[in-house]
Amino acid sequence: MKIRTDLALECREMFAGEISGVESTSHDSDGITVTHVNIKTPEGEARIGKPIGSYITIEIDNMLCQDDEIEERGENAVGNELKKLIKDKNTDSVLIVGLGNQYITPDSIGPKTVGKVTVTRHITSEAKLGFDFDIRPVSAVAPGVLGITGIETGEIVKGVVEHVKPTLVIAVDALAARKISRLGTTVQISDTGISPGSGVGNNRKELTEKTLGVPVIAIGVPMVVDATTLAMDIIGEHKQIKNELIENGRGMILTPNDVDAISNTASDIISGGINMALHS
């Protein structure tokens, strides 16, 4: 058992001082803190435990408040960071992949985002003449989860990618964090795709340029702290609750009690950011 977090920022925080091969910068404005953690060398990768690449963490003050104005600021921040991250990539055709289980609320951000992004791949060339700007083909799928489909998510996505032939994939996912204060308040964007074992369901397979043949951007919001990660963080000799968390905590999560509303806000912010980055 070990500490589990999908946030590169939290991996970085486990170390004091400089880490060779890892750069980290942060800036604040208007209630939003954006931190860039860039893992640049295999040495950095080994220390942090995440693949080489860029990890952008957007922390949004009061995101839990369900306020329209905060939601809009969050969308803008996500849209801007995403735009910068993809500006050197081929975005001629983009496929959004919404990972996770729509029937398990803390894991439903991906499928909810699919229902909210603006898709355009099916608009005919004729219909496009009616618009005075370029419409980039965007498509979106929610592949479901292994327990419901009986199929590895990676297989379904690979099958769709081979037919849709996107030049870029954006995978959206609910994440696990270590710190409670990050639940529902933080968006992570990275250019490294999805690593095995990340996500709320904890059995995600790899979705990366290596497996899909095109670059994969990952966007996620931490929605849970694993009960076993909580247990790991309890240090000391008297360990009654630690043992209970270890023995009975499998499948148990720490999550906000209004996770239903929070997963709606999170998918609003992600889909709004994606729409902004791709359609304007």
Added chain:
Amino acid sequence: MKIRTDLALECREMFAGEISGVESTSHDSDGITVTHVNIKTPEGEARIGKPIGSYITIEIDNMLCQDDEIEERGENAVGNELKKLIKDKNTDSVLIVGLGNQYITPDSIGPKTVGKVTVTRHITSEAKLGFDFDIRPVSAVAPGVLGITGIETGEIVKGVVEHVKPTLVIAVDALAARKISRLGTTVQISDTGISPGSGVGNNRKELTEKTLGVPVIAIGVPMVVDATTLAMDIIGEHKQIKNELIENGRGMILTPNDVDAISNTASDIISGGINMALHS
């Protein structure tokens, strides 16, 4: 504009007397009427307007009552007819495809069925040793609809089929009927797959052995009568309502007011029938 129905039985009913190339038999028992319409020749195909093949219609008395016992009888009838229809086919690996839009209740039977069938393709050979009967690999996907994914359903299904490599596909769909009395009370099973233009959404693409490379069984329940089909059925000179149905009826459907409950029952019966036919 023309009369629209996905039920071969209703196409057959439009003709009195024998039709060359079309056989039709019917039997009743225990509150359930099973009718077989077999279209055997191109001539029959042309008259009926449905592809050559077998169409089984199961009419279940009082299916609208949401009674457990009626639901069980429905499941058994669907399971038995499905078993007979697939008994000469290769069922080494079966993929269930749930067509339709989960967010539009009358069109949600397909995705709901996917959430209810028992999938087994991901069970490891090791785990299978624990069972004392053979577990056939069954998988299931809900590909979504064009308006939400931007991708033709047929492309997604083809991509999945190429990776999962099933020997048989079962496509589940909500149907349009002509007669109000059939809404939510009838299950149609056929070995011809899905024809273009069928289903509630009315823009389904072909899903057949020709397009997917493996046999395709289709199972559906009529959930709506199109407003324009209603209009077509109004004959006579004074046609105020007919004209209104034609002018304003686009996208309007006639449906039971408790279609939410009925789509639950329908997906229970279909998934129960599929589980029975494939896992026992």
Added chain:
Amino acid sequence: MKIRTDLALECREMFAGEISGVESTSHDSDGITVTHVNIKTPEGEARIGKPIGSYITIEIDNMLCQDDEIEERGENAVGNELKKLIKDKNTDSVLIVGLGNQYITPDSIGPKTVGKVTVTRHITSEAKLGFDFDIRPVSAVAPGVLGITGIETGEIVKGVVEHVKPTLVIAVDALAARKISRLGTTVQISDTGISPGSGVGNNRKELTEKTLGVPVIAIGVPMVVDATTLAMDIIGEHKQIKNELIENGRGMILTPNDVDAISNTASDIISGGINMALHS
């Protein structure tokens, strides 16, 4: 059997020329048509078949499009008309009552509106000091329907009214119309409360000043045309479809196929209008 409509406007339209005791005026602006039908005398009441009072119909062009800007215009129109209707009433404490069955989509506007209006009755006097305007106590209940509670809605509402002691009740409801083109595109506001038999479920009891002891404003959106109303509107000799509608049409409704999305829009517009009229 007879034509069924909850819209006073449609009752008025059944007559050509003047009706003694009934005034009707209409104005258009910005894609919105507002019609006032005032029933002023018992004679007018008898002709129109609706109680004496004011009926305001707001027809919103393209309301079915789910466009943010149209939704906002709808909210403003509803808010303004509601404000005028209640300006001479005591609005010291307002109770919103969301009628209908949340599990039957076309009947769910009332309960959905309850989830969306801003309630303030529970804000303590201390907390109110933080606001620089007056906060009027607003509360909201969704009493459920007879088939689920076993209790007449009127009894539940009366019990709540006796404890909450509002000075005004606003009852929100899904309506039945005669014309297909009005489904999901029209809001009716009246100062007469809810009459027996109106609403989608068709077994609403009276909720009026007479039964509750305080004035009752009713707000509704037509979501269905009854199958039997359709049948009544079919005139002529050949009446195959008419007979089928009469025989099998009980509980069948004509409704937009995306009634799920439309009931969301409708409850957004009504709750937005109520919030505007009561909290600004």
Added chain:
Amino acid sequence: MKIRTDLALECREMFAGEISGVESTSHDSDGITVTHVNIKTPEGEARIGKPIGSYITIEIDNMLCQDDEIEERGENAVGNELKKLIKDKNTDSVLIVGLGNQYITPDSIGPKTVGKVTVTRHITSEAKLGFDFDIRPVSAVAPGVLGITGIETGEIVKGVVEHVKPTLVIAVDALAARKISRLGTTVQISDTGISPGSGVGNNRKELTEKTLGVPVIAIGVPMVVDATTLAMDIIGEHKQIKNELIENGRGMILTPNDVDAISNTASDIISGGINMALHS
């Protein structure tokens, strides 16, 4: 801050040895453990921290598995214990009250149960002649929560009780526990009604014979452990995680990740048990 649990059993477990004024017995059969904790004196009440009365805890092995057979055993156990608890009470007319917020999954058991119990109060005497057994009037309401209605739940329930005039109230609620292993696996039934502060939402008001004028049975299933209760259970010197739980844990809960499915099972078992106790 203190340990929070709604289970009398867990309060009892905090003490070793006998407690004066508290009796406790337990029996096991068929995968189900039933424990009776009877608080008999003010002294026992003070020690345990729950009102004088009977508390029955039904622990159901493997209730998390969503197995039909286990669900049935759970229903029978709940039905039998409930029958015994109410056999000396006047059950001429029973009102089920489903507490909690239907939009927050771990708090939704009450409203879900209301949708599943068989209500009969509205069946006319005439219709009852068709049954060959006595039909007791049963009704059910889901009063909503303060944040959505602006009205104290107790006021709504009191208003309904005064009109419906039941002889017995059964209040159904989601509970907070201390031990993770009890989440979704345990049903508590008591004859003491609802105490202030219990339930997932943690701001329930009193619903007891004292406030409602008729006996109140409470039935609940623990769905969450409060983050602050977790923190309290962490003893020792190094307290990093303890402090984070205390600082950021407000509104955070530990809950099973498939709480959606578990709240369905829990409301099935409770409603099945209630139906069995009242209608057979």
